[in-house]
Amino acid sequence: MINKQSDIQHFSELARQAVDNSSDIIFWLDPNAQFQYVNEAACLQYGYSREELLTKKMFVINPNFEQSSWSSFCEQIKAERVMQYESIHQTQSGTKLNVMVSLNWLSHENKEYICAIIRNITRRKQQEEILEKALLEVQLLKKQLEEENIYLQEEIRHSNNFAEIITQSDKYKKILNQIQQVAATDATVLILGETGTGKELLARAVHNLSGRSGRPLVKVNCAALPANLIESEIFGHEKGSFTGAISRKIGRFELADKGTLFLDEIGEMPIDLQSKLLRVLQEGEFERIGSTQTQKVDVRIIAATNQNVEKMISEGKFRQDLYYRLNVFPIINIPLRERKEDIQLLVQYFIKKFSDKMGKNITNIPKKVIDTFMNYSWPGNVRELENIVERAVIISNGMSLQIGNWLTQEKQAGRNNELDDNFITFEEMQKRHIVNALKRTKGRVSGDTGAAIILGLNPKTLESKMRKFQIKRGDFMV
Numbered sequence: 013m014i015n016k017q018s019d020i021q022h023f024s025e026l027a028r029q030a031v032d033n034s035s036d037i038i039f040w041l042d043p044n045a046q047f048q049y050v051n052e053a054a055c056l057q058y059g060y061s062r063e064e065l066l067t068k069k070m071f072v073i074n075p076n077f078e079q080s081s082w083s084s085f086c087e088q089i090k091a092e093r094v095m096q097y098e099s100i101h102q103t104q105s106g107t108k109l110n111v112m113v114s115l116n117w118l119s120h121e122n123k124e125y126i127c128a129i130i131r132n133i134t135r136r137k138q139q140e141e142i143l144e145k146a147l148l149e150v151q152l153l154k155k156q157l158e159e160e161n162i163y164l165q166e167e168i169r170h171s172n173n174f175a176e177i178i179t180q181s182d183k184y185k186k187i188l189n190q191i192q193q194v195a196a197t198d199a200t201v202l203i204l205g206e207t208g209t210g211k212e213l214l215a216r217a218v219h220n221l222s223g224r225s226g227r228p229l230v231k232v233n234c235a236a237l238p239a240n241l242i243e244s245e246i247f248g249h250e251k252g253s254f255t256g257a258i259s260r261k262i263g264r265f266e267l268a269d270k271g272t273l274f275l276d277e278i279g280e281m282p283i284d285l286q287s288k289l290l291r292v293l294q295e296g297e298f299e300r301i302g303s304t305q306t307q308k309v310d311v312r313i314i315a316a317t318n319q320n321v322e323k324m325i326s327e328g329k330f331r332q333d334l335y336y337r338l339n340v341f342p343i344i345n346i347p348l349r350e351r352k353e354d355i356q357l358l359v360q361y362f363i364k365k366f367s368d369k370m371g372k373n374i375t376n377i378p379k380k381v382i383d384t385f386m387n388y389s390w391p392g393n394v395r396e397l398e399n400i401v402e403r404a405v406i407i408s409n410g411m412s413l414q415i416g417n418w419l420t421q422e423k424q425a426g427r428n429n430e431l432d433d434n435f436i437t438f439e440e441m442q443k444r445h446i447v448n449a450l451k452r453t454k455g456r457v458s459g460d461t462g463a464a465i466i467l468g469l470n471p472k473t474l475e476s477k478m479r480k481f482q483i484k485r486g487d488f489m490v
Contacts, residue, residue, distance in 0.1 A: 037111075037130035043086050045069040045077075048125065057132060059104035073101045089126060090117050098133070110137040177213060178361050181351035187214070187343060194341045195221035200293070202278075202338045203316040205345030207442075208395030208468050211316040212276060214345060218314055219272040227271030230264045235277035236472040243285055244301055253302020265298060265309050272312045278338065279319035279330065280476060286331045293337045313338070320439070348390040348397060355385050358394060362401035363413060370405060376412040388419050391445050392468030399468045443481045446474065447488075455489035 031038050032051045037058075040049040050065045058065070058073050071077055076099070077085070089095055095115040100108050109132055116127040179185065194201055195218045203211045212231070219229040237245055244254075248263030264273060275281070281289065292298050293313060297306050315338045324330035348355070359377060367374050381404075390396055404415040449463035456462045457478075458471035467474060478485065 037128070037132070039065075039070075039128050039130075041070055041126040041128065043124055043126070045071060045079075045082050054130075057103070057109065058101070073103075074099065075102055076100065086126070089115050090124075093117050101130070108134075110134040177217065178357050179351070179354050180357060181346075181354050183346055184351050184354065187345065188217070190341075190343050191217050192221060194218060194343075196223070197341075198222075198312050200312070200338055200340040201314045202340070202342045203314065203345060204321075204342060205316075205318060206347045206391075206393055207318045207473070208393030209345040209347055210394050211318075211345055212274065214343060215272075215274045215276075215314045215316060219274075219312075222272070222312065224271050224312055228268065229272045229274055230268035231274045231276060232264050233276045233470075233472070235280040235476040236470065239282045242282065243288070246285075247288070247298050248300040250300055250302035253300075257302070260300075263300065265292065265311055266307060268311045269309045270311075272314060275313065275315040277317060277473070277476075278315040279317040279321060279324060280480075283329065283331065286334045290331065290334045290337060293334075348393045352386055355397070356382055358397055359385060359401055359413075362398050363405060366402050366405040372405060372408065374405060374408055374411055374413050378412055381413055381415055384415065384419055391441070396468030399465055439481075442477065443483065446477060446481065446483055450483070450485065450488040453488075455485045455487070457485060 034051060035053055037054045038051040039047055039054050042048055046069050047065050047067075050062055052062075054060075054065065055062050060068075060072075065072075071079070071082075093116065095113075097113055099111055099113050101111050102108060112131045112133050114129045116129075118125045118127050177188065179188070191214060201215070201218055203214050205211055215231075216229060219225060232242075232246055234242060244257075244261060244263070246264050248261045248266060249257050251257055251260050275289075288298065292309070292311075296310065297308050299306055321330055321335055321339075325332045325335060356377070359382070363374050363377070366372075385397070392399070400415065400419065401413075404413050407416055408414045445467060446463065449466045450457075452466065453461060453463045457474055458464050462471065464471040464474045469477075477483075
């Protein structure tokens with residue numbers, strides 16, 4: 013036991029030294045917030061001398077407190093006796109300190125004090141922010157991988173026109189040679205050609221032969237998306253950036269980073285969005301809708317269209333500077349009527365494809381069927397041929413392919429309208445084919461008996477073309 017006055021003084025001095033040399037900040041305040049005692053750590057952390065602090069109130073280190081609110085805060089401490097909370101203090105130089113504050117209400121010799129023990133947690137907070145940022149980046153990467161997985165799963169489920177390129181045409185082999193030449197570079201490719209010629213197939217070939225083949229080929233069909241959704245689909249958006257944006261969406265550009273982005277039907281892209289696409293091509297950066305943060309990407313662009321882009325430029329529907337950016341390496345895909353030597357190969361391929369699906373065994377293609385195919389002009393190109401063969405496999409009962417009278421009807425419809433490819437534009441020819449198909453289907457666009465099947469088009473693409481040519485479905489409905 014400590015009995016002697018000298019012992020009491022000894023331990024009192026030890027306690028004072030322990031407090032004064034503590035690494036934590038320790039000070040006493042009176043109920044008016046005036047400093048009554050400060051240890052050495054307080055002086056070092058806040059940048060004041062002991063004498064300076066003892067002439068000041070605690071508001072100098074905590075500007076968040078005001079004199080008007082201090083009284084009520086004191087009453088709260090007095091009632092609770094002990095309080096602990098996180099706060100932000102300020103040094104003499106203005107540096108912010110994240111601190112953990114422990115307050116105790118003490119009474120001694122009829123006087124009241126607030127004892128504060130304060131620990132500087134600035135470094136811990138910085139590490140937490142770094143960790144939180146890292147976790148956020150991990151979450152974003154996870155989200156991006158999930159988006160990529162969803163996209164790739166959709167691509168797996170999607171049925172392509174071909175599983176591989178089928179050709180023996182010398183003309184088409186020249187196109188394949190062009191693909192081999194450009195694939196090894198990062199040059200932007202513009203694929204031109206009629207609907208149904210397999211422009212996406214060529215885009216896939218460019219990607220698969222490139223150094224980016226380990227990353228996805230991401231596709232955007234500009235004709236299949238409403239104009240108000242194309243920007244969000246391509247660039248993504250932040251949560252709450254517009255009505256219906258309930259969460260952040262990763263755009264196709266981010267999904268295609270280090271890979272390839274295929275912009276199909278680029279001629280259908282709204283003119284106001286073309287300038288944003290041009291910026292990405294020039295600078296490799298963009299912002300999501302609703303975000304001010306610039307995203308950097310490394311993406312190879314392949315674009316495709318069946319339209320006359322130079323005519324669209326003259327009509328003010330397509331930016332000339334964007335066309336020059338896209339038209340670095342043009343590839344003109346040839347229509348099926350110019351590679352008829354491939355027709356029999358393609359028919360055999362499609363017969364096997366659909367026979368396997370339907371559990372049939374069709375091995376014979378009658379000569380009259382091949383002759384019919386060879387004499388037909390195939391305005392819908394390879395896609396139309398695929399659809400016709402699928403229909404034929406459906407109705408064929410034995411081992412021989414039967415095609416019904418679809419091609420005869422379509423040829424007759426063409427003669428009745430006296431179409432002459434030498435005297436009408438390609439767009440006018442498309443418009444007449446669409447009108448003829450809608451007449452036959454009484455305005456029906458999609459479904460097994462719709463005009464899209466007859467024309468070998470995706471229903472969304474057909475609807476887009478109908479809007480472009482101002483063709484109203486109601487004009488053909490009975």
